[in-house]
Amino acid sequence: MDLSLIDWSRAQFALTAIFHWVFVPLTLGLGVIMCIFETIYYRTGDEKWKRLAKFWIKLFGINFAIGVATGIILEFEFGTNWSNYSYFVGDIFGAPLAIEGIIAFFLEATFIAVLFFGWNKVSKGFHLASTWITVIGATLSAWWILVANAWMQFPAGMDFNPDTARNEMTDFLAVALSPVAVNKFFHTVLSAWMLGAAFVIGVSSWFLLKKREHEFAVNSIKVAAIVGVVGIALTFWTGHSSAQKVAKYQPMKLAAMEALYQGKNGTELIGIGVVNPAKEAYNDSVKPVVAKIAFPKMLSWLATGDLDAFVPGIQDIIEGGYETENGTALSFDQKQEKGKIAQNALKVYRAAKADSIQNEKEACDSLRDARRVEYVQTMAVAREEIDANIGNLGYGYLNTPEETIPNVGLTFYAFHFMVIFGGYFLLFFIFAWFLNRKGVNGVWAKNKWLQLLGLISIPLAYLTSQAGWIVAEVGRQPWTIQDVLPVGASISKIPTSSVQITFFVFLTVFTVLLIAEVGIMLKSIQKGPENE
Amino acid sequence: MEKIKNIGDFFKMYVEGFKNLSKTSKILWTIIIVKLFIMFAVMRAFLFPNFLNSKFDTEEEKAEYVIEQITNN
Numbered sequence: 001m002d003l004s005l006i007d008w009s010r011a012q013f014a015l016t017a018i019f020h021w022v023f024v025p026l027t028l029g030l031g032v033i034m035c036i037f038e039t040i041y042y043r044t045g046d047e048k049w050k051r052l053a054k055f056w057i058k059l060f061g062i063n064f065a066i067g068v069a070t071g072i073i074l075e076f077e078f079g080t081n082w083s084n085y086s087y088f089v090g091d092i093f094g095a096p097l098a099i100e101g102i103i104a105f106f107l108e109a110t111f112i113a114v115l116f117f118g119w120n121k122v123s124k125g126f127h128l129a130s131t132w133i134t135v136i137g138a139t140l141s142a143w144w145i146l147v148a149n150a151w152m153q154f155p156a157g158m159d160f161n162p163d164t165a166r167n168e169m170t171d172f173l174a175v176a177l178s179p180v181a182v183n184k185f186f187h188t189v190l191s192a193w194m195l196g197a198a199f200v201i202g203v204s205s206w207f208l209l210k211k212r213e214h215e216f217a218v219n220s221i222k223v224a225a226i227v228g229v230v231g232i233a234l235t236f237w238t239g240h241s242s243a244q245k246v247a248k249y250q251p252m253k254l255a256a257m258e259a260l261y262q263g264k265n266g267t268e269l270i271g272i273g274v275v276n277p278a279k280e281a282y283n284d285s286v287k288p289v290v291a292k293i294a295f296p297k298m299l300s301w302l303a304t305g306d307l308d309a310f311v312p313g314i315q316d317i318i319e320g321g322y323e324t325e326n327g328t329a330l331s332f333d334q335k336q337e338k339g340k341i342a343q344n345a346l347k348v349y350r351a352a353k354a355d356s357i358q359n360e361k362e363a364c365d366s367l368r369d370a371r372r373v374e375y376v377q378t379m380a381v382a383r384e385e386i387d388a389n390i391g392n393l394g395y396g397y398l399n400t401p402e403e404t405i406p407n408v409g410l411t412f413y414a415f416h417f418m419v420i421f422g423g424y425f426l427l428f429f430i431f432a433w434f435l436n437r438k439g440v441n442g443v444w445a446k447n448k449w450l451q452l453l454g455l456i457s458i459p460l461a462y463l464t465s466q467a468g469w470i471v472a473e474v475g476r477q478p479w480t481i482q483d484v485l486p487v488g489a490s491i492s493k494i495p496t497s498s499v500q501i502t503f504f505v506f507l508t509v510f511t512v513l514l515i516a517e518v519g520i521m522l523k524s525i526q527k528g529p530e531n532e
Numbered sequence: 533m534e535k536i537k538n539i540g541d542f543f544k545m546y547v548e549g550f551k552n553l554s555k556t557s558k559i560l561w562t563i564i565i566v567k568l569f570i571m572f573a574v575m576r577a578f579l580f581p582n583f584l585n586s587k588f589d590t591e592e593e594k595a596e597y598v599i600e601q602i603t604n605n
Contacts, residue, residue: 058556061557061560062556062560065560065561065563065564066560066563068564069567069568069571072571073571073575076571076575076576076580077580079580079581079582079583079584079585080579080580080581080582080583081583083582083583083584083598084598084601084602086584087584087594087595087598088598088602113545113546113549114545116549116557117545117546117548117549118536118545120535121535121536121541121545122535122536122545123535162599163595164591164595165594165595165596165598165599165602166595343602343603344603346599346602346603347599347603350596350599393602396603397602485602489601489602492583493601494583498579501579502575502579502580505575505579509567509570513563513567516563520556520559520560523556524556
C-alpha cells in the first residue's frame with residue numbers, strides 16, 4: 001500500500017476533525033453557561049441577567065451557524081478515502097449516526113428557532129426550556145458521534161459476517177453504553193465546559209481591559225469560573241477513568257503517551273519530559289526520555305488504581321508474556337499468527353461459498369449432494385476459525401512489530417500538554433472564582449495582568465482540547481478499528497493526488513470559514529451586549 | 533407580535549424572525565447557504581464520489597472486493 005496515500009488520507013481526516021472540533025466544544029461549553037445565565041434571569045426576573053444571557057446566546061449562535069454541518073465532511077471522506085473501512089463497519093455506524101442526525105435536526109432545529117426568535121413571543125419558562133433543550137440536543141448528538149468513535153477504539157456488541165464482509169450489530173446497548181463510549185462522552189463534554197468557561201472569562205476579561213461593561217463582565221466571570229472548576233475537576237476525574245480504559249483496551253496507546261518502552265511494577269508517571277530522538281528501535285538500550293520530572297508509581301496508580309501494578313511498555317506489548325486480567329498477553333508474533341489464520345479462513349470461507357453456488361448451478365444430482373455437504377463443512381470450520389481469531393484480524397495485515405507503534409513523540413507531547421494545561425486551568429478557574437468574588441471591587445476586575453491571562457487562556461483552552469483528541473487518535477494508530485483493521489487495509493485505492501487536491505480545497509474552505517467566524521465573533525464582541 | 537397563543541402564531545414567529553434578521557444574522561445565513569452549497573453541490577458531487585458505489589453495482593461485488601482488500605497483504 002502506498003504510504004503517502006495513507007498519510008494524505010490521515011492528514012485530510014485530521015484536518016477536518018480538528019477544524020470541526022474548533023466549533024463543537026464552544027457550542028457545548030458556552031451552551032451550558034448561557035443556559036445558567038438565562039436560568040438566573042428566569043428565577044430573579046432581573047433584566048441584567050437577560051441582557052447577559054442574550055449576549056452569550058448571540059455568540060453561541062455565531063459559532064453554531066459557522067460550524068453547522070462541518071462534521072458531515074467526515075462522512076464524505078469515509079465513502080471516498082476510507083471505503084474498505086466504511087463498508088466493513090457500515091452496519092455498526094448506521095444506527096448511532098442516524099439517531100444523531102434525527103436528534104440534531106428535530107431537537108436543535110426546532111428549539112434553536114425559539115431561542116433566537118422567541119424572546120418576548122413565548123413565556124419566559126418556554127424560552128428557557130427551549131434554550132436548555134437546544135443545548136441538551138447538541139450534547140446528545142455528541143453522545144452518538146462519540147459512541148461511533150468509541151466503537152473504533154473498543155469494538156463491542158458486533159459480529160462479523162463473512163458473507164457480507166460487514167460487522168453487524170448484535171447488541172445495541174453494548175455499543176451505545178460501552179464503558180469506553182460512556183467515559184469518552186463525559187470526558188469530552190466536560191472538557192468542553194472547561195473551554196466554554198475559558199472563552200467566557202477571556203471575553204469578559206477583554207471588556208474589563210477596555211474598561212467597559214464592568215458589572216456584565218464580573219457577573220459573567222462569576223458563573224463561568226464555577227462552571228470551569230466543575231468542568232475541569234470532572235474532566236480530570238473522567239481522565240483517570242479514561243486512562244484505565246486505555247490501559248485495559250489500548251495498552252500501546254498508554255505506553256506511547258508515557259514513552260514507556262519497558263514496563264515494571266510501580267511505574268512512574270512523567271510530569272514533564274523530553275523524548276529522546278536518538279531512540280530508533282523499541283528494543284534497543286537507548287533511554288526513551290532524556291530529561292524528566294516524574295512521580296514514582298503514579299502511572300501504575302493511574303492505569304490500574306494500584307500503586308504497585310505492572311504497566312507494560314512498548315517492548316513488553318510486542319513481546320507479550322506478561323500477565324493481564326484476561327490471562328497471559330500474546331506477543332506480536334502470536335497475534336500476527338492469529339490474524340493470518342482469520343484472513344486465511346476468510347479466504348477459504350469465501351472460496352467454498354463461491355464453489356457451493358457454482359455447484360448448485362452446474363453439478364449433476366449425485367455429485368451435487370455430496371459436494372454440498374463438503375462445502376457446508378468447510379464453511380463451518382472456516383467460520384469457527386474466523387470467529388475465534390477476528391479480534392486479531394488486523395495483525396495478519398501487518399508485517400513488522402514496529403508497525404503497531406504509534407508516533408511516540410507526538411502522542412507523548414500531546415498527552416503532557418493536555419495534562420499540564422488541564423492543571424493550569426484548574427488553578428485558573430479557582431483563582432478566577434476567588435479573585436472575582438467581590439464583583440467590580442474584586443481583584444480580577446482591577447488587575448490588567450489577570451485580565452490578560454484570561455484573554456490568552458482562550459487559545460490555550462482550544463490547544464488543550466485539541467491535544468486531547470491528538471492523544472486519542474494518534475495514539476491508536478495504526479488502527480482504524482483496534483486490532484481488527486489497520487489504516488493500510490482501510491483506505492480506498494485512489495490516486496494520492498486526488499486526496500491532495502481535496503486536502504487543499506478543504507484547507508482553503510476551512511480557513512475562509514475560520515476567518516469569517518473569528519471576524520464576525522470579534523465584531524459582535526466589540527459591539528458588546530445590547531440595551532433593550 | 534403578540535405572545536404566541538396557538539400553532540399559527542408559532543409559525544408566524546418563524547416568518548417574522550426571518551423577516552427581521554439583523555445584519556449579522558443575514559451574513560451568517562449567507563455563509564450557511566454558501567457553505568452547504570459548496571459542500572453538497574460541489575464537494576459531494578464532484579470531489580467525493582462513493583468509491584465502492586462507483587466501481588461496483590452489487591453488494592456481493594463490494595463484499596468480494598473488501599474481503600480481498602483486507603486479506604491481501
